Amino acid sequence: MSIGTDISLSSYDEDQGSKVTCKAREAPFVPIAMAGFAAIVTYGLYKLKSRGNTEMSVHLIHMHVAVQGFVVGAVTLGMGYSMYKEFWAKPKP
Template sequence: MSTDTDVSLSSYDEDQGSKLIRKAKEAPFVPIGMAGFAAIVAYGLYKLKSRGNTKMSVHLIHMRVAAQGFVVGAMTLGMGYSMYREFWAKPKP
C-alpha cells in the first residue's frame, strides 16, 4: 500500500544544532540572553566562596536578580529590534 503524498516537513528533518542556528537567526537576542544568564550564574557560583560575611541567601538573591535583569534587558532589546525591523526599516511599496 503506497501513498502518493510524501509529507516531509523541514522542521522534523532538522537536528538540534541546525534548529538552534535557525532560531538564533530569527531572534538573535534570545541566545544572547541565554548566554548572559549562564555567564552571570557561573560568575555568581565562582564568587560564592569569597562572598565575605554576606549570607548565602542574600548572595543567591542578588545573583538571581542580576541574571533575570540581563534576560529581561535582552528581551526588551530584541523586541525593540524586531519592532524597528518590522515597522521602520521595512521598505515602503
C-alpha cells in the same frame, strides 16, 4: 514493508540544527540572553566561596536579580529590534 517515506536520522538532525539557526537569526538577542544567563550564574558560583560575611540567601537574591535583569533587558532589546525590522526598516511599497 516500506510506507514510502524515507526519513533518516541525519536529515532530522540537520533540520533541527537549521531550525535553531533560523530562530537565532530571527531573534538574535535570545541566544545572547542565554549566554549572559550562563555567564552570570558561572560568575556567581565562582564568587560564592569568597562572599565574605554575606549571608547565603542575600548572595542568592543578588544573583537572581542580576540574572533576571540581564535576561529581561536582552529580551526587551530583542523585541525592540524586531519591531524596528518589522515597522521602520521595511521598504515602502
